[in-house]
Amino acid sequence: MLKLYNTLTKKVEEFIPIDPNEVKFYVCGPTVYDYFHIGNARSFIMADMVRRYLEYKGYKVKFVMNLTDVDDKIIKKSLEEKREAKDVSTDYINAFFEDITKLKIKKATVYPKATEHMHEMIDMIKKLVDKNYAYNIDGNVFYDVKRFSEYGKLSGKNTEELEVGARIDANEEKKDPLDFALWKKAKEGEPFWDSPWGKGRPGWHVECSAMSCKHLGETFDIHAGGNDLIFPHHENEIAQSEAANQKPFVKYWLHFGFLNINEEKMSKSLGNFFTARDVLKKYSAEAIRMFFAQAYYRGPLNFSDDLLTAAEKGLEKINNLVDKVNSEIKKNNSGIKPEFEFNSYYKKFEEAMDDDFNTSQAVAVIFDFVKDVNRVVAPLDNVDVSFYNDVKTFLTKTAENVLGIVDFNKTTTGDDKLTNDLIELLIRLRTEAKQNKNYQLSDSIRDRLKELGVILQDSKEGTTYKIGK
RNA sequence: GGCGCUGUACCCAAGUGGCUUAAGGGGAAGGUCUGCAAAACCUUUAUUCGUCGGUUCGAAUCCGACCGGCGCCUCCA
Known part of the structure; x- marks a missing residue:
């Protein structure tokens, strides 16, 4: 019996899929404005292990990971680099796939892109406006948080206390500082799409609501992501989806702990991060996965x-x-x-x-x-x-x-026959030297091979070798 | 201030009332093998779980207080 901790109920619960034939699993994917870092990789890898274990248990899993390819940061980068936002996101989508392949992360069933779901997002916003959960101010559409009485149920926050909190940025246009953008009016030079509210682009939160609904249905089993997404991102997703569909959004919420550096969260804004691709230059995917697997997925973990x-x-x-x-x-x-x-x-x-x-x-x-x-x-x-x-x-x-910490197909011997034969030849020569007690020669062969990355291992059955990194 | 997570050996890290006389990995020490070495393999390595009280026949595990670390409340996996 599989049990998992559900952030929504703050309890460990038995896992019972809504449809016994297929588990529906959504994970918040990357915003493609840069390479993802090894902390992001922790979430992707742990979600991958969860997915693989569900498959081990015999479940068919529909696994969806979104690609956020319209976003402020992408626009910013495109302006800096003086090229189309589309080109920026395409480059980093390609990089993303390269990296997750190297990390041995199984491909999702679908990777929906925001830019390819404008219609669904606009539809959802329309529904929210029609139901009075959203309001339009001069081409900007905001979600009216006060209208959704259960707001805060995932993160355990209550709206009054949030308003007391000093750090909420009071946008002059919003009715309430907690309200968040569903549709952002396009500024000069920004990419835009047509909508009933004029030219603009969708807010980040509505993307996951619309795309998960399209690919997994109005209610689905598991929604996962990093701890920092609990609030406001996932809270907002619940508000949007449940208000629009009038149905429970997600059954089990799974959140991953942070990867820290010196006891401090690794993040882009703090600048204390290593990209996954850099870490992969030094360590194998198996070693990285092993490192993550050795800790509990919800707890913090130090990186070094x-x-x-x-x-x-x-x-x-x-x-x-x-x-x-x-x-x-x-x-x-x-x-x-x-x-x-x-x-x-x-x-x-x-x-x-x-x-x-x-x-x-x-x-x-x-x-x-x-x-x-x-x-x-x-x-x-x-x-x-x-x-x-x-x-x-x-x-x-x-x-x-x-x-995914072992690979039976990974060969530790030479890839091609010639290399293999040459090393075998050197091993034979060394064995002969040893038999003639010419240890100077035999040790020299061993040492020189080691310098080349070939490690000899003597055992009772003879000498074998493996090629190190 | 609110909400949440967390403090277990030299380091990382499971365990959250009796099955545990506290998993596993790294490191260290000893051993087997070896011409030597490396690798491999074997063995050892916390009477104790942040501190102090309490509940219980029994606590690392529950309760209370205190001390410390972290995160979210703003874009963030």
Whole structure:
């Protein structure tokens, strides 16, 4: 039984999809005005793990992630760079797909773009205006927060206290400082679309309401995003969708904790961020995912090189077994098949993930599994290939398909045959040198190869190699 | 000021009333293997869970007070 923490009720609840045949899952995607940073990546990756686990459980998942391609920041960048907003967003959409592919994030079912849903957004705003939830002032349309009595139910804020709060910017045009823009009148030189209220563009919040409604329906199962979206973004989405459709908007709200640097939130505005693509230059997708998986998705997490390196080192332990399994399967030996309770590891893995996606616990189960496999195999000379097939199946289903921290197809040997053969030749020469007790030569071969990134590993069965980064 | 999260070993981090004499990873120490080394593998590493009280047969886990860290309340994953 899968349980998850619902921000709306502030409780851990049993997950029961509205339609038992298909889970409808929406995640707030990027505003494409820049590369996304490793903190954004945390949300994308954790949402990906949730989605993959739902699939592991046998659910069909319709996974929707929006691309915000009309926005103040995009316009600003396009003015700075003196080119079309469209070109800016197209470039960063392409970059976004490059990065998530490298991070081994599964593709969404749909990536709706704001610019391709003008009609739906205008329709929704019309509905809100008709129902008196919105008002038009000289081409700017605002949502009338006072009209929606449940405003604040997600974030636990009440409207009176919000108004007391000093930091709300009082827009001279709005009836109430809490009201937010549904349609913004176009200024000179800005991209615009025609609407019943004149030329302009939609506000950010209405985008997610309109697009999720189109692709997932008026009520759907899971809506996820970073903690900072709870207010006002998700609160506003609820206000819009529920007022327009007169139906509950989302059943389960999932929010991800921040990635911090020196105990401080990583963010574009603070300037203390690393882009995902820069981090990927130094660490593998598996290491990055491992780092995130080792912490609970809702809590804060500190980012540093040391912590990434620690995750990477831990991963090596699992990868050593992956390499061994791959080579044993290639050898296809028959022999003893050791007793091993695979089922108990599946069960423990599922218990961990069922408990509000306790990936940290799930990773611990993987480590225990690896340790126990090594222990069982250590004293045996001849292990049957069927055992390694079972090991591979377990790791594929859990570590590879759900967590994405392992890749059985990643080769640690040379990509092409010539490289392979040349290294094998050097290994043979070194072995001969060793047999002749010419250790000076054998060590020199080992050291020179290491300088080239080829690491030799001696063992009872002979010397193997792997190509480091 | 309001709302929410959080304080567990040298570091990261699960656990939230008895199944735990507190998972897992990194680091450190010892061992097996080795010509040496590396890698690999094995073993060890918190009588204690921010502090002080309370509830209970029993608490890291519940309650209260206090101390500290963070986030949201403005665009932000």
